[in-house]
Amino acid sequence: MDLTVIWAFIIAFAVFAYVVMDGFDLGIGILFPTFAAGRERDRAMNSIAPVWDGNETWLVLGGGGLFAAFPLAYAVILPATYPLIIAMLLGLVFRGVAFEYRWRDPAHQKFWDMAFTGGSFVAALAQGMTLGALLQGIEVEGRAYAGSWWDWLTPYTLLTGLGTVAGYALLGSTWLIWKLDGEEQAHARKLAIRWGAATIVLMGAVSLYNISLNADYAARWLTAPEIYWVAPVPILTGIVAISMLRAILKERNSKPFWLGIALFFLGMSGLGVTIWPYAVPEALTIWDAAAPERSQIFMLVGVALTLPLIIGYTAWAYWVFRGKVADEGYH
Known part of the structure; x- marks a missing residue:
């Protein structure tokens, strides 16, 4: 049993759970200016009122x-992305307040x-750009970050940031399709089509850029025998994307x-x-960055x-x- 691999999957699961759960309420914040002031905005916000703060767990x-599990990776990634992490945290603070x-x-x-929208947009953009900064590579020398303050700012990170914003808006709009009814639900469907198309295009652009x-x-995606193992991912992605757009158009709930x-x-x-088995691509594998075995246990x-409690x-x-959101809600 490789404890380091187990911890890598635990961290990946936590990141995925955060992206999905906090992603849709950040998406509602991003979409907030498109909602009519009054009842529509109130119902949209009430749809996430019971869960938004727990999602950040x-x-x-x-x-x-x-x-705790990969302290060396933490010590490299954080200095390389400090401005983005600070922006994300400030955005989440503004969103919460x-x-x-x-x-x-x-x-x-x-x-x-405006603060709700701005905080949600900044947090989403910063998260996507942080991912892009990690994927494009971080300069490491002597087990420490050796780059500059602005290495994270590139066309690629801007693309991943915009892709994350679009993806969160998609999740937010589909969440509202599920939780609202009437005119508000019809509006959410129109938004979901637009942001769904934008998400698919940006996912494709990021994949080609990678x-x-x-x-x-x-080499991992285009050479044999690796291509035979990874080919199901883009194929399934295409199937799911088409199915999602059809479900929106057919007015599924x-x-x-x-x-x-x-x-x-x-x-x-x-x-x-794409990055396995690196914690910091091309610099540190998960085993290089892992904490001692006793600490992991x-x-x-x-x-x-x-x-399990969480x-x-x-x-x-x-x-x-x-169920659907009633007019009564968070006050």
Whole structure:
């Protein structure tokens, strides 16, 4: 049993859970200016009111787990992306404060609505650009970051950032299809078509850019025998993307949201194939960056106890607040 591989999958699971769960409520923030002021915005926000803060549990688990299980990777990635991490955290703060204050300070509701949108957009863009900065490579010398303050800012990271914004908007719109009805649901369907198409185009653009970005990335996707193992990922991605758009057009209720999650899963699977087994591509493998074995065992016991609890209370919260959103809600 390779503890390092187990921890790599635990961190990947936490990141995926965060991207999906916090992704759709960040997506609603990104879409917020397109909603009519008043009832439509209130219902959109009420759809995430019971779950939005709990969704961020997974960010803590992912970041804390990276620090504990792969401390060298954490020590390299964080200095390389400090401006992006700071921007993301400030965006999440603004999003959270705006969520509370727009109800309690109606005289300045327009300002808080802008803060909600701005915080959501900045957080989503920063997360996507952080992923791009990791994929394009981080300069490492002597087990430490050796690049400059602005190495993360490239056309590629801007592309991955925009792709993340589009993907979150897609998740947000499909979530609203599921949770709303009437005119608001019809509006969400129109948004889902637009952002679904944008997400698919940007996923394709990032995938093509990856192949030209690094010869090793290209070899994993385009040479035999590797291509036979990885070919199902783009094929399934295409099938899921078409199925999702059809489900939106056929006015399905929850199906577009679940297919959107499947699209993200396949996208993240593709990224995993691209960089495996590196924690920092071309610089540090997961074994290079891993904590000592005793530390991994000690932490694994804690995760084995707490992870089922997190999954349990998260599932319970979603179950309790299942169904369509009523006019009454968070105030």
